[in-house]
Amino acid sequence: MxxxxxxxxxxxxxxxxxxxxxxxxxxxxxxxxxRNRSKDEKVQFKVGGTDSEGVHDSRNNVFFPRGFTVFRGYKGRHYEAEALNGEWLRIDNGRRYRSLNQVNASIVTGSENIWNGNWRYTKEDGSVASIADLRA
Incomplete structure (x- = not known):
């Protein structure tokens, strides 16, 4: 409509x-x-993958395609990052980072494992899940 x-x-x-x-x-x-995608533009993750437009986490063998968005809360604020051309774009400040660990370090004080459940994404069915679920 x-x-x-x-x-x-x-x-x-x-x-x-x-x-x-x-x-x-x-x-x-x-x-x-x-950043509002239509229903027919669903973004899906892949295990493995080589598309240079997204981000590949080689340690965990997870490929985040271009446009894949992750989010988390920290101290009452909402943060989002989008996979884009081999980097993560932090939406709120427009800065790019080589890894989700670097995005996390720009938000959180101290060391933190990004796979601990704080970083989440929205699945095709609209439910929210931890990125930890994407690891092979």
Whole structure:
């Protein structure tokens, strides 16, 4: 179902200024910016994998495809990171990290195992699970 919204001219211009190749309308641009995937764009994890656009955790043999989003809470705040071109993009600060361990270290004081259940993802059915469930 489509809905119409009214925006000012400067906001409309900003939407189109954020356009990337392959985005043909405002919905495409805003979907990416708001990171809201349609039901037919489901992101799934793979064990193993070699797609250079995602992130491969070789130690645990888990491949996170491009766009795979993980999240956690810490001291009352919500954090998200997205697999993108071999790195993790921390959504709240826009910084990139080589590993989820580095993302975690940028949030948590001290050493912490990322597979301990704090990092989670949303499964296809909408339920939430620990990334620990993805290990082979």
């Amino acid at each position: 489509s809905r119409s919204i009214s925006v000012s001219t400067d906001v409309f211009a900003a939407i189109w200024a954020a356009r990337e190749e392959g985005e043909d309308n405002e919905d495409d641009i805003l979907r990416r910016l708001l």
